[in-house]
Amino acid sequence: MADFPRIPFDEAIEALRRRGTNLFPSDHWATVWQEQHHSGFTVARSAGFDILKDIHGALVSARENGTTFADFKRDLIPTLQKKGWWGRTAVIDPETGEERTVQLGSVRRLEIIFDVNMRVSYAQGRWEQQQDLKDAFPYLRYEGILDSKIRPQHRRWHGTILPADHPWWRTHYPPNGWKCRCDAVAVSDDDLQRYGWKVSDDPEDEGTVTWVNPATGEVVDVPVGIDPGWAYNPGDTDRAAQLGRVMLEKLAKLPVPLEATAIMQAAPLLPETELAPGGLAPEMVRRFVRDCFDEWAENPTVPLPLAVLSADDAASIGATARIACLSPASYVKQKSHHPELTAADYSLAADAVEKGEKYRQNKKNLAFVLNRPEGVVVIVKATRIGDELYVTSLRRLSRKDDKRKLEVERLKKGPTAGATKR
Template sequence: MAVELKPLKPEDAIKALFARSQSLEQSFSWRDVYADEQARAGTVAKSAGYDILSDIFEGLLKALAEGRTSRDFASELTPLLQAKGWWGRKLVEDPATGLQRPVQLGSASRLAFIFNVNMRVSYAAGHWSSFERRKHDRPWLRYVCVLDDRTRPEHRLRHNLCLPVDHPYWDLWAPPCGWNCRCTLQSLSDRDVQRMRSQLKFDPPPNDFVTWTNKRTGEVRSIPRGIDPGWDYNPGKAGANLVAEKASEEKRADLLALLRQPG
């Protein structure tokens, strides 16, 4: 008798996305909620003034939990966003200046972009949780590129870079390292490293830092060339830390509730 096996849900990724969905923050530009702040709060650029964030993140959670595609996500969400007026090009007030600006709100390509970014960040957080749990047996991480003509040269340079899980290099160079970055990290055991030693690199390339100014906030940052502004942090580690913090808060709340019960 054949046994049907159902794929397991990506529980760690779901926890990471759920944790971000608990702190939704409206923004006008992606520069308003920057880098690791985005790992702690769910946000969508040009959402200021529209009640659509909870709808988008509920749709993302459903898609992740049920293994749905970007097309499924968009088809279910589009009518709701259109009904709320968050669709097409419109004049929208920029909260920072009070001026009206023509901006692109919802569209099919915009929803595909939102889906892609949030799924990559959520999976990165789920993977990092796994890296931390298993680093006693699998203490190494390998940087892996998709080697085609779309790969950034700086990312290609780091393909097969192998460093310990706790190495500070991963604080900056941990995928996704930019918009539409398809790189990943793979955990390896000592035995894996010995088997693959001839193809691995153990000396990280030096960072060539460039200066970038956030036009929304005035903040000046030094960012390694090859990492897009807004991605100069470790998305997976930040998301995994948020999940751990939320779990700790829940445990403290449960303990306090227990202590307050009449004896």
């Protein structure tokens, strides 16, 4: 097993733990690209297998305890084998529909997963520390291990000293490839005098090489000396919102039901403008319901995103989540009680939440009324801890004015009455 810094420290542990709040199943390692790994956790060929929480949990434990790879694999392999994620197996290609044989879990793959996540979480934690201390240590020094294994470009970068905010670190902050052992060390003015170092001139542009992403077909320019997918700073949180958008756009190309899961998991990474009406998240939810509802309804195995609540509406019922979903169990109940509802009816949930009248039902429930001839009533409920929102009921409003008025009046007289019209 290749060497890497095993000393636990809080920032590295928290960085790895934080990524586990967004688990992204994927079919290929290049599906989730570069900085997208900052905001979520994925494992190649995990799509269709319930193994991401197991692998991520084992990695967090290893990061906390300084666990060796030998212990990591010994404890994890039985779980992966029990869940069927092991060895070579036939799968259906989601793009072509053709059957192909792929390698799922193996000792070699676990070694790569372990090595990558230990190094990247270490780098994330180091960057956070360096940013906190940059008033006293305003520079970073690129340090490689100068043995026969070091890449030629990394050997040339060894000793480069640049301000901690220099744009070069956006793409060249290590690690810069698979099993790259380089590091970036904080440097003070006293260090410069003590060791006779000098701040480097701006690094020369060494150019790029063209690389075709095998998962997407996208042509990418990769900086010389950096492996494809590694030209990013793993600790740069300033671009997390932007990366959430990129991640959502890419993951939304996954087949149903993975797209539904991707929409919910990537949404928390988006800025408010992308969650507001007209933003990326509401539009993707609308498109998903419009285009994929019938396919989802044939075999509803994951919650269906239906609408995006405003920050104020979510907070009013104690929710941190913003996307309201229809669970498979609720859909079964809906089919039993309201078999007349169609995909067109469910697609109105987003309009009701954004444009309808809002009535507080109780501490955890809101009713949204789209009061028009083809209108609907949508009841949204927050979970006890507020990390999820569910549409517990959706029904058509009566087309008769007098009956519709009675329906709305009943909603107004909820346990905690009081309407806010918008």
